[in-house]
Amino acid sequence: MLYEGEAHSSAFILRKGWTSSFKALPSGGQQIVDFQIPGDLPGLRSVLYRAADHSIEAVTLVEAAEIRASDLQNVFSEAPRIATAVLWAASRDEAMVVEHLVNLGRRSAEERMAHFLLELGERLNLVGLSGTTGFDCPLRQYHLADALGLSPVHVNRVLRRLREDGFVTFQKGRVEFHDLARLKGLCKFDTAYLDQKEPLLR
Amino acid sequence: MLYEGEAHSSAFILRKGWTSSFKALPSGGQQIVDFQIPGDLPGLRSVLYRAADHSIEAVTLVEAAEIRASDLQNVFSEAPRIATAVLWAASRDEAMVVEHLVNLGRRSAEERMAHFLLELGERLNLVGLSGTTGFDCPLRQYHLADALGLSPVHVNRVLRRLREDGFVTFQKGRVEFHDLARLKGLCKFDTAYLDQKEPLLR
DNA sequence: CGAACCGTTGAGACTATTCAACACGTGTGG
DNA sequence: CCACACGTGTTGAATAGTCTCAACGGTTCG
Incomplete structure (x- = not known):
């Protein structure tokens, strides 16, 4: 592409x-x-x-x-205001990259996975593509591996543990949250960085 | 602050x-x-x-x-051209964050350290604060640990190995490159993402 | 039917972490 | 001036986390 x-x-x-x-x-x-x-x-x-x-x-x-x-x-x-809006979008992108950076630098494999799935759910929610219980997800385990800096084998094990512990399932193109609150606790998920509101400058 | x-x-x-x-x-x-x-x-x-x-x-x-x-x-x-320049600066920042992300996700501790020191040297070079043999560096080992997602103890061991293998020394506020070419080879360092030129839009 | 892709599981090796101890230099208060 | 605390760097030993290699089952598709 x-x-x-x-x-x-x-x-x-x-x-x-x-x-x-x-x-x-x-x-x-x-x-x-x-x-x-x-x-x-x-x-x-x-x-x-x-x-x-x-x-x-x-x-x-x-x-x-x-x-x-x-x-x-x-x-x-x-239309300089559009320039501002574009800059805002770029800043939002960077905020997500930063969160991803923290994910890789300072969280365990389970925490990374939990955080990643929650962020994805949240983002999909904002555009109406996710309910509260789960969402459709076209990613493969090797996508997760490349995103989370893990080996595909380890991704599989982590998913198994999260499933067996009743947190979340990732199967057949569908993510289902079984205990959202506990999952958020696991990785200290905080949506502040997604900051849905408009640009500061106006 | x-x-x-x-x-x-x-x-x-x-x-x-x-x-x-x-x-x-x-x-x-x-x-x-x-x-x-x-x-x-x-x-x-x-x-x-x-x-x-x-x-x-x-x-x-x-x-x-x-x-x-x-x-x-x-x-x-x-001055919309300045808006463009600011957006360019933001993009450059993000490019560095992305490189940092790759660092954490897909490189070993030694590669991370090598890449980090080389990037820093390159950036300092652009503003005239670094020679080709090394640069003054106020960072502590625990700064490196927090930046590279490693424990301070491991940072120390990695620095020791790089020093003993004749790559680079990091001591007393000074970084000295002893074999720049081999160090760049170690982490496949490529400066393309630093892209010193001006914005594309004009 | 075979090939390719994806997911799953086990075993062993390796990397990085934690905990603990100590050395050294600096600044501070007695 | 000394004693002491504190920050920083260094090292060893044991442990935990993750990777690699290898094997196998299921699906899909040609």
């Missing part, structure tokens, strides 16, 4: 489907930076920053609208 | 000294997201995003100029 190193000057608005943004490593592995769900703007950073410093790949079939760099430029000149 | 949760609507231009941006964890630990060196803009995101989603702390004595949110807003209206 969109690969590292290409000077690609388009972003997209994702209407349907999921994508992942990741960095490929010389060793052959990859680190997934984030998943995009409907409503997100994959590739936003590549419009502003010279080289796409990471790649984007479709996880499911995708329906997206292109935003060309030149369009963005015009809008910026004519 | 600037703490999480406070709705602080100022950013700073750091003139002299170092700061760190980090997230404190309920468990008592903390994950350092980045260090800021002279020329950086600590707190930029907190201007645009409602709550400061992470904290900033001085590492050394610091000299900084404040940028108020209202000023930024005026500049945005009157």
Whole structure:
């Protein structure tokens, strides 16, 4: 879809489907930076920053609208408030990356998994794609592995433990929360960083 | 200095000294997201995003100029090219966070350390604070631990191994590269993500 | 029917952590 | 001036967490 190193000057608005943004490593592995769900703007950073410093790949079939760099430029000149809104969106992205960073740096495998699933549920909730009990999830265990910095084998074990302990199940494309409160406690989940409100500047 | 949760609507231009941006964890630990060196803009995101989603702390004595949110807003209206430049700076920050994320997710302790020291050297080089053989560094081993997601004890062992293997020394406030090429090979260091050039939009 | 992908499980090896102890330098109060 | 606490760096030993390798079952699809 969109690969590292290409000077690609388009972003997209994702209407349907999921994508992942990741960095490929010389060793052959990859680190997934984030998943995009409907409503997100994959590739936003590549419009502003010279080289796409990471790649984007479709996880499911995708329906997206292109935003060309030149369009963005015009809008910026004519409607500075939109510039602000875009900057806000970029900041929100970065906040999520930061949370992901904390996830990898200072949490155990179980906590990472719990936090990841809760964040995903919360984000899907904001765009109406998740109920309180669970959500449909097209990801594979190896997606989780690349996102959480774990081996696929260990992802499997962690999921098993969370399932056997009655926290959450991840099976056949569906995530079901069985004890949301206890799960949130497990990883000290706090949604503050998702900050759904509008930009500060107006 | 600037703490999480406070709705602080100022950013700073750091003139002299170092700061760190980090997230404190309920468990008592903390994950350092980045260090800021002279020329950086600590707190930029907190201007645009409602709550400061992470904290900033001085590492050394610091000299900084404040940028108020209202000023930024005026500049945005009157000079959209500056809006672009700010967005570019934010994108660069995010690119570094992403690289840090990869560091934590998919590299061993030695690779992390090597990559971290090389990145720091590169950044300091861009602002004239580093030579090719090494640089002055006010960080403690526990700073490295919080940044790299390692225990302080392990940081010490890793530094010892890198020193004994002739890669690099980190002692008494000074980093000395003894075999830059081999060190870059160790962690596959690639500066592309630092992308020193100006914004794409113009 | 076979190939490919995905999920599952076990065993053993390796990495990093925790706990504990000690050395060294610095600043402080008696 | 000495005694002491404190921060920092260093090292060892035991432990916990995660990885790798290997094997196997189920599904889907050609």
